[in-house]
Amino acid sequence: MTININIEDTQNYATVLLTQEGKTNSKKVPLNSLFETFQSLISAEKDTGFLHPNLLREVVKTTVCRAFYYKEFFTDFKFSFQRTPNLRSNNKYGIKILRDDTDREYLLIPDFKFTNILGFISNSNTDAFNPSFYQIYSVTPNLFGGIDDNSKIVRFFPNQFDDHICWPNSFNKDILKTRDINIQATFVSQYLTSKFNSDLFREALPTNKLEPYAAELDVFFQEVLSSTSRQALERDSVCWFYLVYYFLVTIKNIEPAVLGNDRGTVKRLFEQRM
Secondary structure: EEEEEEEEOOEEEEEEEEEEEEEEEEEEEEEEHHHHHHHHHHHHOOOOOOOOOOOEEEEEEEEEEEEEEEEEEEEEEOOOOOOOOOOOOOOOOOOEEEOOOOOEEEEEEEEEEEEEEEEEEEEOOOOOOOOEEEEEEEEEEOOOOOOOOOOOEEEEOOEEEOOOOOOOOOOHHHHHHHHHHHHHHHHHHHHHHOOOOOOOOOOOOOOOHHHHHHHOOOOOOHHHHHHHHHHHHHHHHHHHHHHHHHHHHHHHHOOOHHHHHOOHHHHHHHHHHH
């Protein structure tokens, strides 16, 4: 069935042609009635269903691009270090060195708070729904505390190639290629709760931007590692970074992404993958 609508400039009605099974019928319809019909279609009822609370945005074209946003994410942070830190065993933050099932030591920071985390993933808009790009970023909120096109993104975290994440063998990669938003969103939480290491760690905080907090950082590192911030940085720059991240978020209530080196904006992230 096809419908053709012809509107003459000098008339106050339209001619509607309805063709079905080779037969065409025509009817003259007043323009105001036609307008009301289209208005009713535009204002038709719509039910989005229950949206995932962390789905910030979804754009569907030849690809399906999704951004998942976590204002705060709490976990017991685990870091597999290269050099054993000189940890104060009785530090007031409860930071510990533990051993995993393979008897390898790792640093545990309890009640670690990640802030303003953006997980972005782009899939092919096909039956296969294959993921072609996915990353975990920190993102800077606007003045009203929200995320918009101009929000700056920063990549602080390790185990990420330029277009995908290096997952442990136990990770089920099928969640990356599911259209189910609730399932796919878990790639962010599974990443943040995994044990971090130094692999592919390429960006840290510029030390010059930390100068206003230098004295307080030294006090913090003395309480945790019996060393200054500079000494901890020289010993293990990745371990140093996560302790600084903890210091900024938990003690100073500062968003680390504000001090980081940006990798573009949320808008550009979508534009590059659509």
